[in-house]
Amino acid sequence: DLAKFDLGREVRTGIPEVVLSIGKSPEKIAKIIKACGNKGLIITRLNESKYKKIVTKLPKNCEVRYYKEGRVMIVGKHEKVVEGHVGIITGGTADIPVAEEAKIILEEMGCKVSMVYDVGIAGIHRLFRYLRKLIKKNVQLLIVVAGMEGALPSVVAGLVDLPVIAVPTSVGYGAGGKGIAALLSMLQSCVPGVVVVNIDNGFGAAAFALKILKQINSPSSP
Amino acid sequence: DLAKFDLGREVRTGIPEVVLSIGKSPEKIAKIIKACGNKGLIITRLNESKYKKIVTKLPKNCEVRYYKEGRVMIVGKHEKVVEGHVGIITGGTADIPVAEEAKIILEEMGCKVSMVYDVGIAGIHRLFRYLRKLIKKNVQLLIVVAGMEGALPSVVAGLVDLPVIAVPTSVGYGAGGKGIAALLSMLQSCVPGVVVVNIDNGFGAAAFALKILKQINSPSSP
Amino acid sequence: DLAKFDLGREVRTGIPEVVLSIGKSPEKIAKIIKACGNKGLIITRLNESKYKKIVTKLPKNCEVRYYKEGRVMIVGKHEKVVEGHVGIITGGTADIPVAEEAKIILEEMGCKVSMVYDVGIAGIHRLFRYLRKLIKKNVQLLIVVAGMEGALPSVVAGLVDLPVIAVPTSVGYGAGGKGIAALLSMLQSCVPGVVVVNIDNGFGAAAFALKILKQINSPSSP
Amino acid sequence: DLAKFDLGREVRTGIPEVVLSIGKSPEKIAKIIKACGNKGLIITRLNESKYKKIVTKLPKNCEVRYYKEGRVMIVGKHEKVVEGHVGIITGGTADIPVAEEAKIILEEMGCKVSMVYDVGIAGIHRLFRYLRKLIKKNVQLLIVVAGMEGALPSVVAGLVDLPVIAVPTSVGYGAGGKGIAALLSMLQSCVPGVVVVNIDNGFGAAAFALKILKQINSPSSP
Amino acid sequence: DLAKFDLGREVRTGIPEVVLSIGKSPEKIAKIIKACGNKGLIITRLNESKYKKIVTKLPKNCEVRYYKEGRVMIVGKHEKVVEGHVGIITGGTADIPVAEEAKIILEEMGCKVSMVYDVGIAGIHRLFRYLRKLIKKNVQLLIVVAGMEGALPSVVAGLVDLPVIAVPTSVGYGAGGKGIAALLSMLQSCVPGVVVVNIDNGFGAAAFALKILKQINSPSSP
Amino acid sequence: DLAKFDLGREVRTGIPEVVLSIGKSPEKIAKIIKACGNKGLIITRLNESKYKKIVTKLPKNCEVRYYKEGRVMIVGKHEKVVEGHVGIITGGTADIPVAEEAKIILEEMGCKVSMVYDVGIAGIHRLFRYLRKLIKKNVQLLIVVAGMEGALPSVVAGLVDLPVIAVPTSVGYGAGGKGIAALLSMLQSCVPGVVVVNIDNGFGAAAFALKILKQINSPSSP
Amino acid sequence: DLAKFDLGREVRTGIPEVVLSIGKSPEKIAKIIKACGNKGLIITRLNESKYKKIVTKLPKNCEVRYYKEGRVMIVGKHEKVVEGHVGIITGGTADIPVAEEAKIILEEMGCKVSMVYDVGIAGIHRLFRYLRKLIKKNVQLLIVVAGMEGALPSVVAGLVDLPVIAVPTSVGYGAGGKGIAALLSMLQSCVPGVVVVNIDNGFGAAAFALKILKQINSPSSP
Amino acid sequence: DLAKFDLGREVRTGIPEVVLSIGKSPEKIAKIIKACGNKGLIITRLNESKYKKIVTKLPKNCEVRYYKEGRVMIVGKHEKVVEGHVGIITGGTADIPVAEEAKIILEEMGCKVSMVYDVGIAGIHRLFRYLRKLIKKNVQLLIVVAGMEGALPSVVAGLVDLPVIAVPTSVGYGAGGKGIAALLSMLQSCVPGVVVVNIDNGFGAAAFALKILKQINSPSSP
Ligand SMILES: Nc1ncnc2c1ncn2[C@@H]1O[C@H](COP(=O)(O)O)[C@@H](O)[C@H]1O
Ligand SMILES: Nc1ncnc2c1ncn2[C@@H]1O[C@H](COP(=O)(O)O)[C@@H](O)[C@H]1O
Ligand SMILES: Nc1ncnc2c1ncn2[C@@H]1O[C@H](COP(=O)(O)O)[C@@H](O)[C@H]1O
């Protein structure tokens, strides 16, 4: 009676229903989990203290994993249904939580993930080596996460022919801070073919990646 | 000496160099075309009167096509190198120029395109029939173009499991006009996995689609 | 001497004076309540801890009801003067507090309310069934509450001929977050005849609904 | 093939399809009119020179009316289906085109309209007399149109118990100009129950008014 | 060595130096007070808990007054040098702290102040009576303080021939909240001759009033 | 029937009705002038070509003056009713039209005006000499007009004890251009007692000055 | 009497007075030139048609140079007083006018300039070669001009130890267009020590460069 | 594995890697410090309580200095490699923390610094004396730090021929608060050659100063 589950969503769109914890009390989230029964459920943007309050309200046998850095809680198990290999790159160390959010979702759905952290444009030469490694590993698309001036996705997309999903992060203060400069830079990219999700939306990038990987690894015939 | 052509760009990234005509005089564009020699060149956001001025400055044997609605000029021929099938959907009739821009680029590169225009959310029931048709045609991804409140990409992405690239258009006046409401809506989409390009950037959506199709139709092995 | 009560407001405009608690200390609110005497008074946006502080400062015989989810406190009783039946729909579960605020005000004034929660556009098919139910119940107007991309009021207004009052909520983070995308979407609606109140202003939507219902159920002769 | 007409919209929502002319060439609008056949069609935001170009492209027997001040063109005839009486008030003389747009739509649908122009808050005493007149005429709701600081709808709504639909106009220069201050003022109204449409959207106000009048003058039983 | 006192400021500009406490630690403020010696000093925007910390750090014989509602602390005594009579009006009860800030500064400098609280435009009729009283008392200028839609200064300035200084307050939530709508409304006033200070800047309004009163009550000969 | 003249405004507020020509056609303005009869009328923001069109539509005997630089047209004559002396200072030469608008209104009402142009802060030393001259002339208040960074009013107000009315102008390009930086600077002034009117609103500054001068030169007794 | 020349400015600050032509009529500019006498004068942001109008109003013997691409007009001659060598780099061809403005000012003052155009981050590898060349030429500082996402100055500053002055240009459309994304990116640069001037302000970058070069090539002893 | 150190950065760009503590937990920062080994490391924007938590996690022999006012922590020692003398000026006392951040970085690298605090434009005459002193001390460039209206850098740059780096601070409330007015003012400066870093970015100003000083005191030959 509190939340209407959209059980067919996974079938219909390839992505399971995911609960955004922001603006919901621990009580409400615990109720949603219990209402959901033994279907797997993913809860995002959940800080540790709120997570701990939720757990005390759940039945003992409720199978739960919590990822502190990525702020994700997973209830039950999802079938590993999506094949594929995604590279995730971050500009700085402060972008890691958002990158982790994407990684957890992708791995939960069955996808392989290779990470490269802290190779932002302050020293562009660091990037090349890591990019080469990712390409050798045959990643099929890249998620590039960056805050402040957000230039990394553009630089990467100008160097490789893989699809690049850009994720701005809320790193940075002053004018253009909280991810605004990063978002606008990515939208204004002079490199053709950079697509963008909202600030800090690691989950959104992962969800889109899953849709692409499904097409890549079991495509409709054109 | 005027413009440095990035001849390797197509090899490196799968997308040829494309010239944005905004802020460049007809003289400058004609010079760029001549400097480019017989490599194919694409010029976007070119209105008809500017196009006509450019043509008078080109050598007679210069092979040129101009698409008025999509505001695109193509010089020479590109190899048709990308296989695949893209569906493009618009919310209203005013969104068509942006959709056409995407279509022209995609077809120029060898891709098949199916269009559905004017099925916005003012009468959501209109949408279902056309969506079903596109899926039956086995399109591999969707570009959804919408102005004003920009809700169409979200509604579509909630119904199908194809990747959806959202393109906001500068249709709409007053608060949130010129594409701002559409862009923000798409970034805020409650449907997981909607990615966005900048307002009116049909070219950007096509460029990203090409990168995906390349992976889909000749993927790296993960 | 602290607050000037506008006792005629209910007579003049059909809506009683309502105190917005934001920016007022518990002491000040308690003083206002006592000054008001035994006239019914409504206090909005009141969180539980502030409510508890206020109560300790009131005389024992002061009749008080507090609605935690809707953050509304009601002192004394209002005459049930407005007939009518309103449907309230929310996009997600995080929109419920704003919907509750509207519901409490409407019921307090005598109006019947039917609620449908969590039928947002991520799965548009969920909506139709519930909309049909509301129409069968003969609701006379709809209040549609949505955050994030705020598309639900437009979709609903494109399907039914009832007046739709759209309420954006401060749900959503990043660009367009805190209700900005939702508000702009509603203002930019491509569906004719969607009207809007400010972000999170459930009270405002209820107040307008009361004015309409008064006209519907005891109209001036045109 | 150019525009998909939503012929059921009038049945479904009580409002006929209306074409917004902004961003559409005279050629495109003429095509839409011809495609539409002998169904009545309304075209808004149409300046005189564009109107004249369209007319030359239409068949001789095409019945057309053009309202210069309100920038509306009507093709064919609509059935007069909505009863009711609406009062329209403007703050200044520069707000009149937006008020006219609303008036034309309302009268076209069968509704009675009473206008009062130029009674803004610079001399608030002017207002009372005219407000009294409108109430004596038994108007059932008010559309209040104002630019600059946009305070008029709030002042009116604090004085009468009729529903007030506020329309901000793009009158005003500098900070808060182009209707921004007016829109925000109306959203921030300290008077309960002011609803708002977008800047200059006289059509939207009229469309909503029609939905209310339909309920008032032939209501569902609650 | 920490702060450079501008001891001549009062002589030069008629206004003594006033310290804005925002962003300064209690330690720093206490140091400033001690450095200032026995010259009177005014400290603004000082909440109670910070005030209490400061007092513990001052020498016993330091003469201090603190005004909680207006958040002003006064050290020592100022000569009462400015004659004159100012009326201060607020729209709501939440605007009172800002009005108090202005009142304290004015009275500290020797000026007479008459206050009227909570006569905002939600019930415009309440205003007339109080305005008449103020005029009978021969106030020489008005400071009008209002949040939310900020219309009160415009309405007042349209009714009287006294100079009106408008002070927007940070009252209001959602779009245009935190004083933005109020500020823009005042800047866009359709009533000629409304001047504005920044949001919540009661001190600024008082300082300007003092300069006018000095001219009024001991004018330069033109 | 077109515009409602507020004939009592001058009596009530000390300022005559002034027509803002922006957004009004020459036809409409000519009608307003004729409707107004032989009362003096002031029309602001009127460029020369529009002025010329209006004049052709007026009766021969209509007494008209036009000020090109200040973009003001005056019909008939106003009684010179306000005594006093105002100094107007501009930062640059591009600010002169706004300063002229203020000057014309002030002189039209009977007030004496002394102007100093182009003494902005790029060479602050230029300012002192001119300021001294104005003070020697016994001006009673200052209107300081500045675009770009808008610092001049603050600098002036820190040096003299006259009331300073700050007028930001729409001079400047890029971020903070069109008067935004100037307006915000004036609102943020660290000098106590700077009041502000909207960008380019020379008329507003003059109107406020008139109200002050009325008080200064024939004050109410406090 | 029209403009006050600040003749000492060059002595005082090292930069001569420069007239910004925006918002000034050809008549006004011609007057300023004539008033200035035979001192050298620089006029910026001057398009060709306005330039031609000005020239017709000048005395025959007035020595004038006009640079079309850089939109600069120079009257008379300046002494070549500043030694030094500046490198200017642009991201695209549309940034050239702004780069030219800087170049003309620098050369006019005696400085050597080396240009590299169109080496933006879409193909970052292009950059290295040109950067190496500039360093071999012993440039002493770099002015880096870029629109759209504005990442080039950051990338350059992360590679070399020369001071980098970043100039955002108004190249780009949609969200973050007109130079906003570029400006914010430069302010948010994750590379330490990037300083910024306003959008399109090539003159400002040159003026600052001159001040540095003066210190470099004839420094004060620390 | 957590953070990739850019050890060559100091060699390449003259500035060592500096860690921004915002958005990083004490645990993460302690790890970064330990990973860095005995290379000197600078950590900025670090409040005292976070600093204390970090210290408890570091090995005993880790040499650490903490500057409370400037919120900077320095680990190990840097070689004093940059000669030169910088003047730092602030407008108010609330700007001191940002000025201190710059000072600490400059001194750490070997540079001499002279400070002048609290000489803002509220009393412009205070400035001249201090400016003269700085010039006599032969400072080679100026960092000017100011919040609120941010006019001080422009005033200073109009008086001296030293390069001026402007630093806006987040001092100020209401419209244009948090440094926005200050930033925009500095970008809009009517004084040629003011360059800007982001709000509160004292570190950025110091980093740029170091690059200039390196050129000044050991220049490339042009
Ligand atoms: N939840 C709410 N949202 C918006 N406005 C409100 C709300 N509650 C009360 N108000 C209005 O806000 C005004 C508050 O004024 P006051 O209580 O006098 O400061 C009243 O006129 C109410 O009608
Ligand atoms: N003046 C107007 N203001 C706002 N919306 C309008 C106006 N005129 C038409 N519309 C709506 O705008 C949409 C235009 O869509 P289309 O004509 O398909 O591009 C239609 O759904 C209309 O309902
Ligand atoms: N409440 C206030 N609002 C706005 N400005 C203020 C306020 N109180 C003091 N000021 C001004 O802010 C400046 C603060 O400077 P300082 O104390 O030196 O940091 C002083 O010049 C005051 O005139």
Ligand SMILES: Nc1ncnc2c1ncn2[C@@H]1O[C@H](COP(=O)(O)O)[C@@H](O)[C@H]1O
């Ligand atoms: N230059 C101006 N700037 C700002 N407001 C103005 C100006 N000229 C006239 N006004 C005001 O704008 C209002 C215009 O209303 P109306 O002429 O009825 O559309 C009048 O109340 C004037 O007081």
Ligand SMILES: [Mg+2]
């Ligand atoms: Mg790093």
Ligand SMILES: [Mg+2]
């Ligand atoms: Mg349509």
Ligand SMILES: [Mg+2]
């Ligand atoms: Mg849900």
Ligand SMILES: [Mg+2]
């Ligand atoms: Mg009027």
Ligand SMILES: [Mg+2]
């Ligand atoms: Mg009240």
Ligand SMILES: [Mg+2]
């Ligand atoms: Mg000048």
Ligand SMILES: [Mg+2]
């Ligand atoms: Mg290029």
Ligand SMILES: [Mg+2]
């Ligand atoms: Mg100070």
